[in-house]
Amino acid sequence: xxxxxxxxxxxxxxxxxxxxxxxxxxxxxxxxxxxxxxxxxxxxxxxxxxxxxxxxxxxxxxxxxxxxxxxxxxxxxxxxxxxxxxxxxxxxxxxxxxxxxxxxxxxxxxxxxxxxxxxxxxxxxxxxxxxxxxxxxxxxxxxxxxxxxxxxxxxxxxxxxxxxxxxxxxxxxxxxxxxxxxxxxxxxxxxxxxxxxxxxxxxxxxxxxxxxxxxxxxxxxxxxxxxxxxxxxxxxxxxxxxxxxxxxxxxxxxxxxxxxxxxxxxxxxxxxxxxxxxxxxxxxxxxxxxxxxxxxxxxxxxxxxxxxxxxxxxxxxxxxxxxxxxxxxxxxxxxxxxxxxxxxxxxxxxxxxxxxxxxxxxxxxxxxxxxxxxxxxxxxxxxxxxxxxxxxxxxxxxxxxxxxxxxxxxxxxxxxxxxxxxxxxxxxxxxxxxxxxxxxxxxxxxxxxxxxxxxxxxxxxxxxxxxxxxxxxxxxxxxxxxxxxxxxxxxxxxxxxxxxxxxxxxxxxxxxxxxxxxxxxxxxxxxxxxxxxxxxxxxxxxxxxxxxxxxxxxxxxxxxxxxxxxxxxxxxxxxxxxxxxxxxxxxxxxxxxxxxxxxxxxxxxxxxxxxxxxxxxxxxxxxxxxxxxxxxxxxxxxxxxxxxxxxxxxxxxxxxxxxxxxxxxxxxxxxxxxxxxxxxxxxxxxxxxxxxxxxxxxxxxxxxxxxxxxxxxxxxxxxxxxxxxxxxx
DNA sequence: ATCGTCATAATTTTT
DNA sequence: TTATGACGAT
Numbered sequence: 001x002x003x004x005x006x007x008x009x010x011x012x013x014x015x016x017x018x019x020x021x022x023x024x025x026x027x028x029x030x031x032x033x034x035x036x037x038x039x040x041x042x043x044x045x046x047x048x049x050x051x052x053x054x055x056x057x058x059x060x061x062x063x064x065x066x067x068x069x070x071x072x073x074x075x076x077x078x079x080x081x082x083x084x085x086x087x088x089x090x091x092x093x094x095x096x097x098x099x100x101x102x103x104x105x106x107x108x109x110x111x112x113x114x115x116x117x118x119x120x121x122x123x124x125x126x127x128x129x130x131x132x133x134x135x136x137x138x139x140x141x142x143x144x145x146x147x148x149x150x151x152x153x154x155x156x157x158x159x160x161x162x163x164x165x166x167x168x169x170x171x172x173x174x175x176x177x178x179x180x181x182x183x184x185x186x187x188x189x190x191x192x193x194x195x196x197x198x199x200x201x202x203x204x205x206x207x208x209x210x211x212x213x214x215x216x217x218x219x220x221x222x223x224x225x226x227x228x229x230x231x232x233x234x235x236x237x238x239x240x241x242x243x244x245x246x247x248x249x250x251x252x253x254x255x256x257x258x259x260x261x262x263x264x265x266x267x268x269x270x271x272x273x274x275x276x277x278x279x280x281x282x283x284x285x286x287x288x289x290x291x292x293x294x295x296x297x298x299x300x301x302x303x304x305x306x307x308x309x310x311x312x313x314x315x316x317x318x319x320x321x322x323x324x325x326x327x328x329x330x331x332x333x334x335x336x337x338x339x340x341x342x343x344x345x346x347x348x349x350x351x352x353x354x355x356x357x358x359x360x361x362x363x364x365x366x367x368x369x370x371x372x373x374x375x376x377x378x379x380x381x382x383x384x385x386x387x388x389x390x391x392x393x394x395x396x397x398x399x400x401x402x403x404x405x406x407x408x409x410x411x412x413x414x415x416x417x418x419x420x421x422x423x424x425x426x427x428x429x430x431x432x433x434x435x436x437x438x439x440x441x442x443x444x445x446x447x448x449x450x451x452x453x454x455x456x457x458x459x460x461x462x463x464x465x466x467x468x469x470x471x472x473x474x475x476x477x478x479x480x481x482x483x484x485x486x487x488x489x490x491x492x493x494x495x496x497x498x499x500x501x502x503x504x505x506x507x508x509x510x511x512x513x514x515x516x517x518x519x520x521x522x523x524x525x526x527x528x529x530x531x532x533x534x535x536x537x538x539x540x541x542x543x544x545x546x547x548x549x550x551x552x553x554x555x556x557x558x559x560x561x562x563x564x565x566x567x568x569x570x571x572x573x574x575x576x577x578x579x580x581x582x583x584x585x586x587x588x589x590x591x592x593x594x595x596x597x598x599x600x601x602x603x604x605x606x607x608x609x610x611x612x613x614x615x616x617x618x619x620x621x622x623x624x625x626x627x628x629x630x631x632x633x634x635x636x637x638x639x640x641x642x643x644x645x646x647x648x649x650x651x652x653x654x655x656x657x658x659x660x661x662x663x664x665x666x667x668x669x670x671x672x673x674x675x676x677x678x679x680x681x682x683x684x685x686x687x688x689x690x691x692x693x694x695x696x697x698x699x700x701x702x703x704x705x706x707x708x709x710x711x712x713x714x715x716x717x718x719x720x721x722x723x724x725x726x727x728x729x
Numbered sequence: 730a731t732c733g734t735c736a737t738a739a740t741t742t743t744t
Numbered sequence: 745t746t747a748t749g750a751c752g753a754t
Contacts, residue, residue, distance in 0.1 A: 074743070074744080075744080076743090102744080103743085103744045128742090146749090200744095202744090204744080205744090236743095265741080266741085266742075266743085268741070268742095269742070269743080367741075368741070370739075373745070390742080427730080427731075429730070430730095433730090552743085552744080567742085569740095569742065570741090588740095593740065594740085594741095607741080629745095630739065630745080
């Protein structure tokens, strides 16, 4: 796709091929002598290439065993990419090599040493939603008012502390009520995690760090084993990750860190650029190598980006250059409002496509997700296929998580997490009242919900109806557990789908959403069938479940060739021929909540830098003279626009693009092509015989208007408004 | 127990 | 604008 990548490798490499395709700085990095090394890799300077070639070089010329190498990334995408590239480079299978995300590697370590880490062998990984659910239960257990103590904020604060390595017990109890309450919640949350054998994302890292700190034998074994440690996106490491790296690299002192302080955009979730800034101080004798030659963008784009980022202070300093041409200037368009902006962008993409370019080489970038909607609407009425990044991911979907909860309950009946989720899903008449009784009793007796419900059935203390419902539920789970023997993962999944009643439940539902949910369930069976466990000895079902938690799966499936819409954050690491940087207004970008403190502004500026450097040949910057978003109006153009030297900018005059329809014209537009008789492109409608569909476009006026609908089951149809009898859903 | 309605709040996101 | 949760009605 658009993962920034350099030359493809299709031939096996010999030793000289490792260095020859590299420029001087890259070669220096790849063939650097032992010792700590920081590679300051600017945007588009070939950092993944340096990382993979470094590994190849170590293995091929320095006789380092692949098993003595630890390569860490942040995202699954990056780790897969790295693995694949190393495999091609070395042309040997590297299944056993330790390449992965911080979280996946820590998970692996905790699995291997669960006992030493103080975890039950059946510990579960909580994803974000699971964690929120648990925090909610804690808040309710403490009878805290959720309007006073917002759930998300509490969750955020807990994670914030954990990412700094602070346990609840490390926190002072606090002076004011806020701190005291947080402390209380955190303590209870940790207790619940311990009691239920739950591990959240931050816990994976913290627990591993503590394991290493406390257990000398294990620590030294790994310190000894990993002669060479490589980290990608070093500027994104948080406090624990950094300490973890320091600890594990201590014996051999070979830390190869690749990163870019100018692309540090995750400070708000605990990333510390300081880790990179102080590298030389923290690792005495460290070498620093700068990769400044850019292979991606035209000269104008690079110069402009350099100028913007130069406004930040306390950088390590770096200036991108290219030996390519200056290219076209950066274009700047002042839209009258957000609709004008969207139309301008889409018109430009259409013009560009006329030259035979690909849609997926064009990207629309914005600061916050809410901005995507207007683009989507305009793209839809222009009938341009598009894809929005950042939606739900596969394993995060409720229907998928429900099935997984069943599967979890099959392997460990005592998982309260799973029990809670599906005891009454699909609805089987076990209401809150019943569950509350079980929960309360379980808490008193310190037993699992499953055990407790067994006891409660036996004691007959619930109403007869409830008792029999709970019994039926247990029998259902038991019979599925019995059916597991001798089946493979795919068969188990299928069996669960059918016998839990989940499949039937979603099939009964009407609507497009239910259809896609059923599709997702089928896709889950597929995924289970194709799942190949990493550790052969281990239970493949358990591995599948952890896989689901750690790799939340693909983003929503994209059509082949779509215009790409995403936030600036998710654009990091990607590149496109044509980039539109939209919504450049003060308050929106830089975001109002970052404006207070200089550090906030600097991070926003880096975000701007990231956005600009995504473009290969054409960068267009847009701002609106008046934009409404939620209840706010944004009017002032972003300060970042002013930071780009005028010589690189070409202002696009609004008059050159005839449509500039503020209020008056806009309402007219609305009646002609935008909205007819209350119908608008993008709306979901129902038709007597064609079922449900999405309005694509409208033509004409009044009852004679023709309306173009894409039906779920019948495809595209053109209908006359007056006769179609469409019902908006 | 379940369904529908109303109010509310809303950067950025990976694991 | 939309998603979520609380609350009340059936």
